[in-house]
Amino acid sequence: MTTRIELEAMKFYAYHGVMPQERKVGNNFVVNLILTAPLDKAVMSDELEDTINYAAVYAVVKEQMEKPSKLIEHAAGRILQALKGHFPQLTAIELKLAKLNPPFGGDVYSASIILSETYC
Template identity: 60%
Template sequence: MTTQIELKSMKFYAYHGVGPQEQQVGNLFIIDLLLTVNVIQAIESDSLDDTVNYAEVYDVVKSEMEQPSKLIEHVAGRIVKALKIRFPKIEHVQIKLAKLNPPFGGDIQSAAVLLND
């Protein structure tokens, strides 16, 4: 049996961007994750060892967000790779990484990438 585990609206202040201002000043980013995980053992055992620890997932995302990159596509890809390595129980990852108020002279709430592995 598989299920989806969702972590929504994780907020990070980070230094991702192509422009020098973005790399120096930083910006607020929001991440939504949808993880497909086989939880049949956890349903029976009630043991954290048989599922994915949400706090540890958050820590992996936080660690990747702390590494500056030019492109949010690159950051999202690194997060997916790191999660799949750290948690073999994860079968599929969907990530949405949004940069709030991107600095390109328009009235826009966010620019985002959505990756499905």
């Protein structure tokens, strides 16, 4: 059985951006995750220790979002690596990090990076 956990629209105010002003003033960001792991035991046991704790996942993402980066690619990569480090049972991660209203002079809702990684 393949089990996927999806956490949608985790919202953060963070300080990522190439321009110094972006790292000073900040902006709104949204993180979406799909985590894949063998969670057959949780399906049967109904016990928290047999799954991936969503609150713990959120805490890892929040910790990484609090560290300013010039590029959202870098911030997303840090989140991916931190999640894999905290949850070694993960077999795949798909992460989307969106910067809302990017400051480049156009009417754009968001600019996003999507990272996917599969582990053996």
